[in-house]
Amino acid sequence: MGLDTPLVDADGYPRGDIDVYRARSQRNRFRHLQTDHKEIKVKIEGLLDELAKKKDATKEKAQIEENNLRLAPKPKPKFDAATGKWVVKNWDGSVAGVNGGEQISFNDLTQNRDISAITEPSRTTVPVALVDGSTSDTRTTSTTSRRPFAKVDGVTHPSPAADAGMKVNDLIIRFGPLHADNNDRLRAVATLVPGVAEVNGKIQISVLRRRQQSTSTSEDNNIDYNDETQWEEAVLILHPRPFDGRGVLGCHIVPF
Known part of the structure; x- marks a missing residue:
């Protein structure tokens, strides 16, 4: 039914x-x-x-x-010391211009990143002389970085360079991640400095200075810069920033 x-x-x-x-x-x-x-x-x-x-x-x-x-409006590009490149900010706050930038915060490029391990040559542990003549605790320096690529031929007083202890005739062997093989005739230095200054950062610099007791008169091109009896290495911390003079360094360097 x-x-x-x-x-x-x-x-x-x-x-x-x-x-x-x-x-x-x-x-x-x-x-x-x-x-x-x-x-x-x-x-x-x-x-x-x-x-x-x-x-x-x-x-x-x-x-x-x-x-x-x-x-x-987008903020100005920043220099990424980890990759040696200028990067820009994506709309979501990540980084454009480098691999893996979607996982990097533009506001803090150093977050969760080991910058010191990037673009560094082989390294060994040796004593390094400080600016004041004393010897620091054992520091890390490169075994292939004692070949100078720039020379300081002028330092303004006062200035960030003077505060860092830079002196006329210093031979630069390291400038942050830059060395004799990757400085591109100092063009990389000109790129690095403004980016570091913008983020109020600091740059570690290694320079060679002839020891006062050395009496060598050899031409610079024939000098063994690994000879510690003639050359001492000083590690300086440079803080690029505006001051009363021109630029953000207060020194003049030329290719060597």
Whole structure:
């Protein structure tokens, strides 16, 4: 017996082969359930519409924020000492211009990065003479970096260079990550310094100075710069920054 099966015979009398009362009760129960189902369905559809609107609003808000960030003025490029390159800021705060930049914060290029391990040649541990003539604790210096690539031919007083202890005739063998093989005729130095100054950073410099007791008169090109009896190495910390003079260093260096 279905929902539409007649409950009376052809003469209009209740059928004797079915339980008419039970059939009517079940049909009435079904109609109530059908009505409840429709009401619940309408409620679900309404809630889905509200949820979709909220998702669209959230997505639209995020899209607007992203567009605003993309259109906002970008800060000046920074020099990344880890790679030796200038980098720019992405809209999401990451770095563009270097591999893996999406995992680097433009606001802190040194975060979770070992800068000292990059672009460094082979290293060994040797005593290094300080500017004041005393000997520091054992420091790390390069075994291949004692070949000078620049010479200091002028130092302004006062200046960042003077504060660092730089002197006229100092022979530069290391300038941060730069050395005789990668300074590009000092062009890399000119690139490095402004970037470090912008982030208020410091540069470690290694210079050679002829020992006062040395009486050698050999031409510079024939000198053995690894001869510690004639040359002492000094490690200086240079803090490029504006001062009363020109530039941010206060010294003049020339290719050597």
